[in-house]
Amino acid sequence: MAQQPLIELQDVSFQYEYTQVLNKISLTVREGDFLALLGPNGSGKSTLLKIILGLLKPTKGTVKLFGEPGSSFKHKEWIGYVSQKSNSFNSGFPATVREVVASGLTKKIGLFKRNLPNQQKRVMESLQAVGMEQFANRNIGELSGGQQQRVFIARALVAEPKILILDEPTVGIDHENVQSFYDMLSDLNEHLHMTMILVTHDVDTVSNTISHVACLNQTIHFHGYKDDYDSLSDDQLNAWYGHAVRKIHHDNKEKQK
Numbered sequence: 352m353a354q355q356p357l358i359e360l361q362d363v364s365f366q367y368e369y370t371q372v373l374n375k376i377s378l379t380v381r382e383g384d385f386l387a388l389l390g391p392n393g394s395g396k397s398t399l400l401k402i403i404l405g406l407l408k409p410t411k412g413t414v415k416l417f418g419e420p421g422s423s424f425k426h427k428e429w430i431g432y433v434s435q436k437s438n439s440f441n442s443g444f445p446a447t448v449r450e451v452v453a454s455g456l457t458k459k460i461g462l463f464k465r466n467l468p469n470q471q472k473r474v475m476e477s478l479q480a481v482g483m484e485q486f487a488n489r490n491i492g493e494l495s496g497g498q499q500q501r502v503f504i505a506r507a508l509v510a511e512p513k514i515l516i517l518d519e520p521t522v523g524i525d526h527e528n529v530q531s532f533y534d535m536l537s538d539l540n541e542h543l544h545m546t547m548i549l550v551t552h553d554v555d556t557v558s559n560t561i562s563h564v565a566c567l568n569q570t571i572h573f574h575g576y577k578d579d580y581d582s583l584s585d586d587q588l589n590a591w592y593g594h595a596v597r598k599i600h601h602d603n604k605e606k607q608k
């Protein structure tokens with residue numbers, strides 16, 4: 352039986368005043384999917400995420416979230432979001448890892464009920480899920496970019512979302528830690544059955560983790576299983592993106608060796 356659609360976009364178009372950014376996007380994300388959203392800079396990825404998050408309204412087309420029209424959808428906490436700019440706390444920032452994660456609870460249970468007995472338990476469970484429980488009492492600013500990013504994912508998880516949206520989460524993570532970061536995301540998908548949308552440029556590194564790929568450049572050029580994406584020709588991808596996507600990626604890898 353097909354899994355339930357959590358996000359359904361149909362013929363969604365969007366323009367900022369005069370610039371057409373998205374054109375007739377139809378995209379369905381189902382429960383349990385791990386979708387990599389690929390596209391060059393300026394292709395509309397962040398705009399698409401803002402539409403899913405309800406921060407922007409489509410100029411045309413419809414959005415359904417968990418089967419409900421996006422405009423009347425009440426359960427914002429079901430959609431967890433970690434932005435690209437999250438991991439920017441400097442060493443002086445006065446909050447512990449535990450406090451940062453607990454701040455993710457306020458959306459769900461309200462500022463005045465924060466001392467629920469299971470709050471700390473949920474904070475620790477979220478930290479465990481991202482492999483960061485031993486850092487609970489450390490100052491957030493003392494952690495590396497990758498460790499901070501894991502803490503921000505724990506902050507999103509503590510609100511018990513049903514889907515997690517990550518916008519280029521490996522920006523600021525050291526190259527040698529990227530694979531273990533993706534392995535952690537893979538565990539969340541497999542063991543917590545977390546549905547994921549991941550905006551990334553690391554399609555080769557993330558390849559073993561994801562189930563689906565969507566290629567965006569103003570419109571969705573491809574959306575399907577990862578294996579079908581792998582069998583697309585380079586010429587096809589280059590035609591969509593206007594430059595050699597895989598080749599650039601491989602060249603970068605060669606340089607890093």
Ligand code: ADP
Pocket residue numbers: 367370372390391392393394395396397398399
């Ligand atoms: P991506 O995330 O793929 O880099 P974006 O969704 O950020 O792409 O941007 C898509 C296009 O929309 C770009 O051409 C960008 O310049 C334009 N754009 C983004 N935000 C705004 C804005 N607030 N006002 C006008 N144009 C914008």
